[in-house]
Amino acid sequence: MALVANARMYSATAAARADWKTLLAWVLARAELGWELIDHDAPAPLSALWAREDLGLAMMCGLPFSQRAPRPTLIAAPVPSPARYHGRPVYFTDIVVRADAPYQRLEDTFGGVVGYTLADSMSGGVALANHLAPYRQARGKRLYRKAVGNLIHARGVIEALAAGTIDVGPLDSYYHDLLRHNEPAFAQQVRTVASTEARPIPPLVATAALKPGELARLREALQASTTAPELRGVTERLLLAAFATPDRGDYDVLAQIARSHLPNFEEL
Missing domain, CATH: 3.40.190.10 (Periplasmic binding protein-like II)
Incomplete structure (x- = not known):
């Protein structure tokens, strides 16, 4: 099965979309993976993207990641550069x-x-x-x-x-x-x-089974991308300090919150 990559989740602007594609293309090339970098633009639902079984490298909301069975492979998570993140793979x-x-x-x-x-x-x-x-x-x-x-x-x-x-x-x-x-x-x-x-930030995951060595090469390439001179402008515009490798159990709290008795929006 040919695998695909996508970074729709944080393509906040047209420029960010282009920068994420540039970064992921660089990562795939460094990891020697000939996967296709696909588009999945709004209004196409992200849930349809995350339901695919051929994702090799894609950003996924932490909630469906924590709920999906079997759980996807957690590759890495972005560490935003603004001060309020304190160098952690979290968001608010x-x-x-x-x-x-x-x-x-x-x-x-x-x-x-x-x-x-x-x-x-x-x-x-x-x-x-x-x-x-x-x-x-x-x-x-x-x-x-x-x-x-x-x-x-x-x-x-x-x-x-x-x-x-x-x-x-x-x-x-x-x-x-x-x-x-x-x-x-x-x-x-x-x-x-x-x-x-703060909660664990949406990670980059694979829903497909990765071959031996692919996970390690992806993680190395993602980490290298944030210090590569040729990507300095890209990572600065993406406010991206690094990629971390959190424990997948860190995301369990999200499923726990969703299972708790929260009021629905018609009750708020």
């Missing part, structure tokens, strides 16, 4: 409002309209519901008068906020930082009022 969910909105705290948004990307997305749905659950329990009634879903990705959340369709919504922090770095005018339409605690 930034909870944002429109830049000119009157809200100063998350609590100020209660009574308004909450948006989310997909109910089964960690950063765009589950992490937000988990963060809001204690507020919902303490309040004893709904936090928001309405929920708007199926915004697909962080760009959809920002567009909905700018249009006034929603009052508050979640952004994957690494995706958010890539937007702020590479497309600041678009990102400046929103501002952050709260962030969730």
Whole structure:
């Protein structure tokens, strides 16, 4: 079976998409793997990409990674360069409002309209519901008068906020930082009022069985990519400090959160 590679998940802008393709092509060449680098652009669902059995190197949300059986092979995880990541392969969910909105705290948004990307997305749905659950329990009634879903990705959340369709919504922090770095005018339409605690960042995985030596070559090539002089501009634009190799058990907490009794968005 011919394997494929893809980096759709953090292709936050057209430039980021091109840079990820450049980086992955370099990695495959260094690892001596003649796999095809495929596109899977929005609005095609990421779940369809992750369901494939021929992924040799693809970014996958940590939640489906933790839930899939058999679990994919964890190859590596990006370490974002901004200071708030402290050199760790983690990310947050930034909870944002429109830049000119009157809200100063998350609590100020209660009574308004909450948006989310997909109910089964960690950063765009589950992490937000988990963060809001204690507020919902303490309040004893709904936090928001309405929920708007199926915004697909962080760009959809920002567009909905700018249009006034929603009052508050979640952004994957690494995706958010890539937007702020590479497309600041678009990102400046929103501002952050709260962030969730750090969670393991979506990793690069393989759903297909790798041949002996392929995993080691991929990990070496990914690590080398962040110090290669010819990729310096690419990694700087991608805010990419390094690739780490976390334990796959680090992601178990995500499945545990999803299994807990979280309020659905129609109850928030």
